Amino acid sequence: MSMHAQKVGWAALLKPAWFPALAVLVGGVLLHSMNVLMLATVLPSIVEDVGGATLMSLPNTGFLASSIIAACCTGYINAVIGARRAFAAGALLFGIGALLCALAPSMVQVVAGRFVQGFGGGLLSAMAYVLVRATFPEIVWTRAITLLSGAWSLSILVGPLLGGVFATYGHWRGSFYAVAALAVLLAVLALRALPRTLTGHGERPRVPGLRVALISAAILAMSVAAASPVLSVKAALVVASIAGLVLMLRLDRRAPTPLLPSDAFSPRTMTGIGLWLVLLISAAFSPLQIYVPTFLQVLHGLDPLVAGYMVAGGSLGWTGASLIVAGASPRWVDRLLVLGPLSMAVGLFGLSGVLPLKPFALSIGPIILLGIGIGSTWAFTAQRVMSGARKGEETVAASSVATVQQAGGALGAALAGLIANLAGLSGGLTVADVTAAAFWVPGCFVGVALAATAAGILLRRAEGP
Numbered sequence: 001m002s003m004h005a006q007k008v009g010w011a012a013l014l015k016p017a018w019f020p021a022l023a024v025l026v027g028g029v030l031l032h033s034m035n036v037l038m039l040a041t042v043l044p045s046i047v048e049d050v051g052g053a054t055l056m057s058l059p060n061t062g063f064l065a066s067s068i069i070a071a072c073c074t075g076y077i078n079a080v081i082g083a084r085r086a087f088a089a090g091a092l093l094f095g096i097g098a099l100l101c102a103l104a105p106s107m108v109q110v111v112a113g114r115f116v117q118g119f120g121g122g123l124l125s126a127m128a129y130v131l132v133r134a135t136f137p138e139i140v141w142t143r144a145i146t147l148l149s150g151a152w153s154l155s156i157l158v159g160p161l162l163g164g165v166f167a168t169y170g171h172w173r174g175s176f177y178a179v180a181a182l183a184v185l186l187a188v189l190a191l192r193a194l195p196r197t198l199t200g201h202g203e204r205p206r207v208p209g210l211r212v213a214l215i216s217a218a219i220l221a222m223s224v225a226a227a228s229p230v231l232s233v234k235a236a237l238v239v240a241s242i243a244g245l246v247l248m249l250r251l252d253r254r255a256p257t258p259l260l261p262s263d264a265f266s267p268r269t270m271t272g273i274g275l276w277l278v279l280l281i282s283a284a285f286s287p288l289q290i291y292v293p294t295f296l297q298v299l300h301g302l303d304p305l306v307a308g309y310m311v312a313g314g315s316l317g318w319t320g321a322s323l324i325v326a327g328a329s330p331r332w333v334d335r336l337l338v339l340g341p342l343s344m345a346v347g348l349f350g351l352s353g354v355l356p357l358k359p360f361a362l363s364i365g366p367i368i369l370l371g372i373g374i375g376s377t378w379a380f381t382a383q384r385v386m387s388g389a390r391k392g393e394e395t396v397a398a399s400s401v402a403t404v405q406q407a408g409g410a411l412g413a414a415l416a417g418l419i420a421n422l423a424g425l426s427g428g429l430t431v432a433d434v435t436a437a438a439f440w441v442p443g444c445f446v447g448v449a450l451a452a453t454a455a456g457i458l459l460r461r462a463e464g465p
Helices: 019-050 057-081 081-100 107-135 140-167 172-193 209-227 231-254 269-289 292-300 304-324 330-354 360-387 394-422 431-461
Strands: none
Touching: 019 057, 019 081, 019 107, 019 140, 019 269, 019 292, 019 304, 057 081, 057 107, 057 172, 057 209, 057 269, 057 394, 081 107, 081 172, 107 140, 107 431, 140 172, 140 304, 172 394, 209 394, 231 394, 269 292, 269 304, 269 330, 269 360, 269 394, 269 431, 292 304, 292 360, 292 431, 304 360, 330 360, 360 394, 360 431, 394 431
């Protein structure tokens, strides 16, 4: 990088002519990211209104699975209609999904709406980065991407606030109506503010339909296992889910355009072990966003807004830790690859013990510790996945971090639903059932975090290509 590029400050990016496009791109990422915590905040109100306690994990797993599908299809969609139209289409799909949720008479339609939202959100996030390249000169790309990443931190405040205000006053559907209106506005502004992008005229990239179908089927099987009342069916679906993922990996390694690096999940390479760590810590973090707001509301009588902001402490810990350790020395990086997931295990163990106890403030420490754990190791794990890539697979390795992160979150959500229903949550949100689930859900995920700790130990010993 030239000396001039190094000295470029925020003023170079925040020009009046670029501000509309920048605001639209940040708004797209924010719209996608804030809906995770918004849903967690209103989910107990949804169950109280339309039922479906056994399906509580599905709105998140459906959303994440659909986002994965969108991520796999973005190259084709971009080639056909261009990035600007794809971004606007993503916003409209997100709004349609929100409207389906707002009008839902049952949890099944909420799940369907979230699936549509997930595809739209996946397009928004992917196309935002494509459009940074098309909109701004290379000298300010780093600043623009930093703003996009900052939208995830801002979602900590916006998500619980939007969901909590409506749920507190008994109008959870209003939060989805508001999201639908914002999505339509974003689509209109995108068509006006973003630059025209050329569509492809050469050979269009193929959509990896079979591999995407296998990923989706595996997540669906795990989710259905959570809702099934028959233990033998649960076991069969879990086995089928694992088999589907293994088959997808085998097919992907032989494909001319793979979704993942050729050594993905190999226990002998830096990239392979790093992707295991990404998968496991993403899965270990997922119960916090799905079930802990419900546990706090039922066990301690908190209103949705307060419960949502308590859970947002995990995201705040993630952001704070990532900023603090960004300049860590190589020796400390090696330590954090192990200490991070180990901290998550301690946080999950603490949550399993203190969630039912009064005062409810006892839960704040373990929640923040869980976020600190993932935040202190995330960037270094992603860096090793990319730096360990085999020659010619650098781009695939970089993009695989986001794909595996979403897959880990989806599988974690499905597994959390399975554990919660086995613990008795399928009977409804009674205090006795929720107390049992509040112990078993975070308690069982301690094992996931310890597996991530083992992966961290292997990763610090692994050598690059």
